[in-house]
Amino acid sequence: MYNVRHHLSNDFPEFKTMIEYLRNSDAEFIRLLNQYHTTNEKINGYEKIVRPEEPIKHLKRWRVQLKDRLYRILKNYKGVCSAGMISGAT
Template sequence: MSLQKHDLVHEFPEHRERIHALKLNDNHFARLFAEYHETDHAVHRIESGAEAATDERLEALKVARLRLKDQLYAMIKADAA
């Protein structure tokens, strides 16, 4: 299995500056960004074998990561408008 980076800047490199600005100026975005980062890190630890977890736990984390990414992307797009 290939482990891919899913941090937000790798997911949306074209929005690097906007992500940075939102992290600095929007507390809600910054909180969701931190939660996304923590969730992504937890998924990576499990997938790399550094931490054990059930398949259900891993899937729940992946779903949470996807929901956070969707929310963050919506905020990025709204900021661009």
């Protein structure tokens, strides 16, 4: 599928509030999220024009790795919030 916008909140709707919370409070999450968005934009740019497929494959693998890391952070924070250690982020 070409030119699909991969927004984290669409891919993980159950974490929408948590994504907003971490976007404003967690430096590592912010860094990874920025890398995720930058990679996504590069992929979309490649898909708009005819380019060799190899750079796109590399970027798509990187996007999946970033998404996995962001998901692990979200799952960890969900556990912390469920335990009542952080309020307002569930």
